[in-house]
Amino acid sequence: MRKQHIGLLYTLPQILWLLVFFAAPLCIIVIYSFLKKGLYGGVEPQFSLEAYTAMANPNIVLVTWRTLKISIIATTLTLLIALPCGYSIARSRNQAIRLFLVIVPFWTNFLIRIYAWIAIMGNEGFLNDILRALHLTTESIQFLYNQTAVILVLVYMYLPYAILPLFSTIDKFDFTLLDAARDLGATKFQSYIHVLLPNIKSGLVTAGLFTFVPIFGAYAVPLLIGGKDSYMLGNIIADQLTKTRNWPLASSISMTVTVLTTGLVFLIAMRKPREQKQVFDVDPAFLQATPDGER
Amino acid sequence: MKGADVDIVGVSKFFGSFQALKNVNLSISKGEFFSLLGPSGCGKTTVLRLIGGFEDPDSGSIAIDGKNVLGLPPDKRHCNTVFQSYALFPHLSVFENVAFPLRIRKMPQELVREKVMHYLSLVQLEMHAPKKPSQLSGGQRQRVAIARALINEPSILLLDEPLSALDAKLRQHMLMELDTIHDKVGITFIYVTHDQQEALSVSDRIAVMNMGEVLQIGTPRQIYENPATEFVARFIGxxxxxxxxxxxxxxxxxxxxxxxxxxxxxxxxxxxxxxxxxxxxxxxxxxxxxxxxxxxxxxxxxxxxxxxxxxxxxxxxxxxxxxxxxxxxxxxxxxxxxxxxxxxxxxxxxxxxxxxxxxxxxxxxxxxx
CATH class of the missing domain: 2.40.50.100 (RNA polymerase II/Efflux pump adaptor protein, barrel-sandwich hybrid domain)
Structure with a gap:
């Protein structure tokens, strides 16, 4: 009993921190989402489901779908790029240097890196300068302010979060298994699909979550890089909070995003360690019938 | 006679500036139980990897059944390998591990089942078919690796120190089993080991290697009774x-x-x-x-x-x-x-x-x- 009390004491700072900075704000958002909207922002202390019914607004539904679509595309692209990156780092002789290069961008502020992309892709930006210098175009090409640009920058932003968990899983992978697969008749591609991928599934899932969850709540990238066609849920929440001043609606959308993403995480975490595909279908009775004496 | 001959002529191999093999010549006949014996780092595993297609020699030629195999990838060669670490696929059951080569060839399920059970019975593991490799003992994993390597009906089985991870008693037992399996399937076995007792007791012929060179090739008796060099004499017994x-x-x-x-x-x-x-x-x-x-x-x-x-x-x-x-x-x-x-x-x-x-x-x- 005493020991348990001491354990509780050790975790007290953690618990306090989480209560004040996580649980309390979350509760406030939950409560706000069920209250009536105040006239000039804020809330009226009166129960209402208005904020949730208001989400049926076709505009919000559209943006929800778009957010989902952008998140899925960006996550898929990130994983497709991160997988070979992680693999090559894991198999390389100078892992430390390559990992360092992956982490280097973190030293620059998130927003500054977004502005860097604006500087590269803007109408008077680096890319257009080069194209003009090569006489490939006379007019500036509009690279920014569309979905493609948003996806590109999102992929860029979250690539390290996918490369790192993939690297650490692939680094533990026994590469002789690939030799074995080749030896048993698999082509190089087949050996990756049938042997490498199933054995690094946990790394893929982690990398996927690390990219999908933050991208689903993206705000700054679509705001600065995107245009009308790339408004995401994060932007709507901010608008409701600061422009339209509908705090309950901002809260209810936030709740939806939170529930959806935590739901996804739970689904994956709680999933039973899935049995491998049951291609094996020898009748147990058949096994039992084999007399023991024969072996 | 089943199996295939292997002819290795004048093969050299460098890893960076290190010469792993120096002008190696070996001629292994069909159905033979041939051992490559030598201390660690002598190049014996490199010879095996060259035959298996995992490495290419820097000079010389390798022919299987008279056909030059240089440049052929491992999946195109009629030899299979039992790896030192067994290299069983941890995400697949024993059954699926053994079935792997057949699945790659898209063999119908009925046939797969029949063949896999046949080869599992050859190594006496039918009862363990649904288990994962992690649930097996070292000796059992070893046997799964052998069954998996044999199911493609290769003409050559390459064994890379297959018993080194087992304890002494089990090693003796597995050695006898290997010998029995060799007698049953009748294909060429090329067996890499640093253990002279293993090599002497099962091989038809032995090649003793040291520092990338083949020092002597002969029957166990010739190697033991009539060693060609001081190294061979001291290394064997x-x-x-x-x-x-x-x-x-x-x-x-x-x-x-x-x-x-x-x-x-x-x-x-x-x-x-x-x-x-x-x-x-x-x-x-x-x-x-x-x-x-x-x-x-x-x-x-x-x-x-x-x-x-x-x-x-x-x-x-x-x-x-x-x-x-x-x-x-x-x-x-x-x-x-x-x-x-x-x-x-x-x-x-x-x-x-x-x-x-x-x-x-x-x-x-x-x-x-």
């Missing part, structure tokens, strides 16, 4: 080596002077001339040890005098390390088969005589020549 300065040579009858020991007789072929120095070896079990001067019966018998420096009792025999008059230590094995005959027990510091026949001595090449 134990041996005693004497430096002999040749006094006279008449056919195979050689007389040589060993420093501090006087004249010694050797009956072996040698093209050395009088005045030259050769290495003559004698195996410890071919030396008799006694406390009295043995009778020579006028034959060509060498007799050395010395004192027991260390007796090592190991049940079925005692190993004596005897310091002879020249100061050199000679190893002698004395079997306990006739212990009851009342031969006086020989102990530490006893004065003893060692006798051995000239015919049992073998002249070997000096190491490094």
């Amino acid at each position: 134990e041996t005693n080596v004497f430096n002999l300065k040749i006094v006279s040579i008449d056919g195979t009858k050689i007389q040589g002077e060993a420093e501090g020991l006087g004249l010694m007789f050797v009956d072996d072929e040698s093209d050395a001339r009088p005045g030259e120095t050769v290495l003559a070896t004698i195996r410890p079990e071919k030396i008799r040890i006694s406390t009295k001067i043995p009778k020579t019966n006028g034959g060509q018998i060498n007799i050395l005098h010395g004192f027991v420096a260390e007796p090592i009792y190991s049940g079925f025999q005692t190993k004596y390390i005897v310091q002879v008059d020249s100061g050199m230590f000679v190893t002698v094995y004395r079997q306990h088969a006739n212990w009851s005959e009342g031969i006086p027990d020989i102990e530490w510091k006893d004065e003893v005589y060692l006798s051995f026949s000239a015919a049992d001595m073998v002249i070997v090449e000096m190491h490094g020549q």
